[in-house]
Amino acid sequence: MSATTAAAPAEPATARVRVSLWQRVRGTVLASIVPLLLLAFWHYAVKAGMTRLIPSPADVAEYMVDFAWGGIWDDAFSRTLHIHLLASMSRVYGGFALAAIIAVPLGILIGRNDTIRALLDPFLQLMRPIPVTAWLPLSMILFGLGPRSAFFLVFLGAFYPILLNTVFGVRSVEKRLFEAASMLGCSPSAQFTKVVLPAALPSIFTGLRLGLGLAWFVIVVGEMTGVPQGLGAVIMDGRTLSRTELVICGMIVIGIAGFLSDRVVVIVMNRLLRWSPSHHG
Amino acid sequence: MAELPILDLRGVGKIYELNGQKIEALRDASLVVTKGEFVCLIGASGCGKSTLLRIVAGFEPPSSGQALMWDKPVGGPAPDRGMVFQDYGLFPWLTVRQNIGFGPSSRGLPRAEVRDTVERFVSMVGLSRFADAYPHQLSGGMKQRVAIARVLANDAEVVLMDEPFGALDAMTRERLQDELLDIWQRTKLTVLFVTHSIEEAIFLADRVVVMEPGPGRIASEHMITLPRPRDVASPEFNEVRRDLSARLHSHHARKAA
Numbered sequence: 001m002s003a004t005t006a007a008a009p010a011e012p013a014t015a016r017v018r019v020s021l022w023q024r025v026r027g028t029v030l031a032s033i034v035p036l037l038l039l040a041f042w043h044y045a046v047k048a049g050m051t052r053l054i055p056s057p058a059d060v061a062e063y064m065v066d067f068a069w070g071g072i073w074d075d076a077f078s079r080t081l082h083i084h085l086l087a088s089m090s091r092v093y094g095g096f097a098l099a100a101i102i103a104v105p106l107g108i109l110i111g112r113n114d115t116i117r118a119l120l121d122p123f124l125q126l127m128r129p130i131p132v133t134a135w136l137p138l139s140m141i142l143f144g145l146g147p148r149s150a151f152f153l154v155f156l157g158a159f160y161p162i163l164l165n166t167v168f169g170v171r172s173v174e175k176r177l178f179e180a181a182s183m184l185g186c187s188p189s190a191q192f193t194k195v196v197l198p199a200a201l202p203s204i205f206t207g208l209r210l211g212l213g214l215a216w217f218v219i220v221v222g223e224m225t226g227v228p229q230g231l232g233a234v235i236m237d238g239r240t241l242s243r244t245e246l247v248i249c250g251m252i253v254i255g256i257a258g259f260l261s262d263r264v265v266v267i268v269m270n271r272l273l274r275w276s277p278s279h280h281g
Numbered sequence: 282m283a284e285l286p287i288l289d290l291r292g293v294g295k296i297y298e299l300n301g302q303k304i305e306a307l308r309d310a311s312l313v314v315t316k317g318e319f320v321c322l323i324g325a326s327g328c329g330k331s332t333l334l335r336i337v338a339g340f341e342p343p344s345s346g347q348a349l350m351w352d353k354p355v356g357g358p359a360p361d362r363g364m365v366f367q368d369y370g371l372f373p374w375l376t377v378r379q380n381i382g383f384g385p386s387s388r389g390l391p392r393a394e395v396r397d398t399v400e401r402f403v404s405m406v407g408l409s410r411f412a413d414a415y416p417h418q419l420s421g422g423m424k425q426r427v428a429i430a431r432v433l434a435n436d437a438e439v440v441l442m443d444e445p446f447g448a449l450d451a452m453t454r455e456r457l458q459d460e461l462l463d464i465w466q467r468t469k470l471t472v473l474f475v476t477h478s479i480e481e482a483i484f485l486a487d488r489v490v491v492m493e494p495g496p497g498r499i500a501s502e503h504m505i506t507l508p509r510p511r512d513v514a515s516p517e518f519n520e521v522r523r524d525l526s527a528r529l530h531s532h533h534a535r536k537a538a
Contacts, residue, residue, distance in 0.1 A: 179340055180370040184384035184435055185360040194387070198374040275374040277417040 055245040063245040064252065077234070077246060085253060087229035088219050091147065092261075095154030095222075096215040100208060103159050107166025107207075112196070124163065132157045132218045140225055150222030150230065157218035158211035165210065169203025170196060202276055205269045212265055216258035231257075285352060287439060287471050288314040288337065292346035295332050305496035306332040309346070312490060312499060316438075317469045321486035323476055323529070329497020330475045334441050337473060338364045350439070360384055363432025365442040369424045371416040377427050378403060378412045384435030402430040405464070422453035429461070433468070442474045446481070458484060462509070479529065483521050484511050491529060501528060 039057055046056040055063075066072035070079030110117045110124075132153050139156075143149040173196055181195050182188070223232025231250045238246030273279035295307040307329035314320055322330040335341045336348050339358040348355040350362065358364075363384075371380050382399040390398070403412050406426040416424055425445055432440055446454040462485065465472055476482050482489045486505050493500045503525060507517055 176366060176368060176370045177372060179338075179358065179364070180366070180372070181383070181387070183338060183340075183358040183360070183362065183364045184387055184431065186383070186387040190387065194383075195372070198372070201374070273374075275376075275415040275417070 053244060055248070060245050060248045060252075064249050067246070067249050077237075077243075080234075081249075081253065084229055084231050084234050084250075085257065087147075087227070087233075088223065088231040088254075089257065091150050091154050091222060091230065092212075092215045092219055095151050096158045096212050098151075099155045099158035099211060099215075100162055103162035103207070103211075104166050104204060107163045107204075108170050108196075108200070110163075111167045111170025111200075112192075124160075128160050128164075133221050136221060136225065145226035147227050147230075149225040150219070150227055150232070153218050153222035153225075154215045157214040157222075161210035161214060162204075162207040165203045165207025166200065169200030169207075172203070173199040202273055202279065205265070205273065209262065209265050209269070212261055213258065216254060216261070219254065284315055286313045287316040287351060288312070288473070289349040289352070290333070290337070290346070291349070293333070293336060293343045293348055294345040295329070295336060295341065296344045307336075307343075308496045308498045310497075310499050311346075314439075314471060314473065316471055319465060319472045319474065319485055319487045321474045321476055321482035321489045322492060323479065323482045323489055324492030324497075324500075325477070325494055327494035327497060328492035329494070330492050331443055332497060333492075334364075334443050334473060334475050337439070338362055338441050340364075360388060360435045361437060362439045362441060363435055363437030365425070365428045365432060365440065365445045367444040367447050369416070369421075369428050371424055371427055371431075373416050376413050376415055377408055377419070380416070380427050381430045381434045384431060388435070398434050402434040405433070406430040406460070420453070421449050422457055425449065425457060426460075429464070433464070433470075437470070439471045439473060442472065444475050444477065447476070454481075461485070466509075479522055479525055480513055483507070483518065483525065484513055489525065491525070503528075 042054075043057050045051065046054060062072060066074075066078050068079070068081040072078070106120075110120055135153060135156055136149075139149045139152050143152050177195050177199060178191060181191050186194055219230070220232035220235055223230040224236055227233050231254050235247050235250040238244065238250060270279050290310055290312040293307060293310045294305070297304045297306055310329070310333055312320075312333075322333060324330050332341070336343050337350075337355060339355050339362065355362070364370075372383065375383065378399050381402050382395050385395045385398050386392075403409055406429060408423060408426055408430070411419060411423060416427070419427070428445070429440075446457055449457065458481065461472075464470070472485075474482075474485060476485075483505055489503045489505060491500045491503070492498065505521060507521060511518060
């Protein structure tokens with residue numbers, strides 16, 4: 001037997017194609033156009049006096065340097081970026097990790113077991129539409145003013161996307177794969193690790209990715225609960241003190257941190273899901 | 282003394298319940314298959330040929346009658362009856378090598394033995410160059426080669442094939458038919474092969490079982506005595522084809538009347 005003449009051999013690509021300089025920088029150039037235009041608009045709008053409440057990009061940049069390294073203004077916020085970033089990161093990743101530790105196994109249980117699904121699914125569906133922000137007052141009563149409340153809100157924000165995507169992934173495993181596994185001698189109990197988990201992994205990762213994104217999303221709300229440190233707290237302080245440049249610095253740092261942590265998830269995901277046509281690459 | 286048949290179906294029937302409605306997919310099907318035989322099941326859709334195959338595989342219990350293998354009732358699915366699906370049923374997260382090794386390692390064979398078996402069957406189906414590729418990187422014909430190798434690597438005695446080449450282009454289908462016959466002749470496997478192509482059935486089978494719908498049942502059986510390798514363009518082949526085709530159509534005509 002020979003496969004040398006097989007139809008359309010979709011051989012894993014190994015040939016390296018020479019790419020021109022333009023092809024290499026094309027993505028970066030295209031991606032920069034909109035932000036640069038916005039930055040230019042912001043700069044000229046402030047310069048033209050369209051608003052007096054918003055600082056210019058240069059002011060924000062200068063403030064960012066002071067926020068990160070100090071030496072310019074030397075006020076209460078100089079050289080405090082790392083403290084706030086670390087505080088926020090510990091809540092984001094802590095809340096996210098707790099949500100993942102609970103939601104993934106729970107989602108698998110709900111997906112696999114009809115009784116547990118009948119028991120929990122209606123309740124969870126009822127709780128799900130309640131926005132995280134609506135939980136703020138209650139969480140302050142339950143967990144007090146401070147980091148525990150922020151932690152809880154982040155947890156809540158990340159919990160549902162992870163749970164729902166895990167349930168979906170576990171429930172949508174192709175029936176054919178169970179048939180294939182059982183005719184090959186894989187016992188029903190072994191099918192859980194050999195079929196259900198790998199088949200559900202893409203959905204679980206989608207849930208983790210959405211969950212982590214939401215964790216960064218709700219951190220500002222979570223840190224409105226009277227914590228002294230954290231990027232959300234910085235933004236709230238900036239608002240109270242009418243320090244708009246501080247508010248914008250906080251926003252930029254959250255944006256970058258959220259973006260970078262998403263990239264990490266995507267890299268891990270693409271490595272683990274190399275087999276999936278929609279993830280490799 | 283008559284040889285003990287490897288498969289013995291005795292009056293097998295299957296009734297599905299769908300939205301409270303009973304649907305009779307198969308009625309009173311009896312079929313005896315001896316070891317090493319290549320049997321094709323042919324018929325229009327709804328004639329119960331896939332149902333019959335799924336009952337032998339153990340995916341569905343019969344509603345009536347008995348399906349025996351080596352004189353013992355078929356329980357659930359097991360490695361001695363390997364199935365090749367039309368849609369391949371490969372594990373997308375495993376490479377070609379790992380897919381073929383799935384059965385042997387599931388059955389707890391020692392790692393070295395699994396590795397040797399896998400290598401043997403990877404090269405048997407000519408996929409050595411693609412051993413580390415994932416299913417989505419393969420063509421349909423290659424995927425079906427993996428599916429066949431996976432069943433063979435697992436020591437299946439009976440290979441059940443449910444329109445395995447139905448989704449492939451004509452050229453690939455012909456090549457895989459040749460390859461399948463080659464493997465069958467070398468290994469003396471027993472093959473139960475579902476198809477809706479008369480030509481495919483005559484080209485492959487020792488015996489063609491014609492089934493008809495409404496409810497699904499076995500209508501007739503035909504020994505194909507043409508010498509192998511068979512030439513689909515020969516007058517003898519054409520004669521058998523014309524004969525079988527006439528019988529298939531007479532079943533349908535009777536049903537329509």
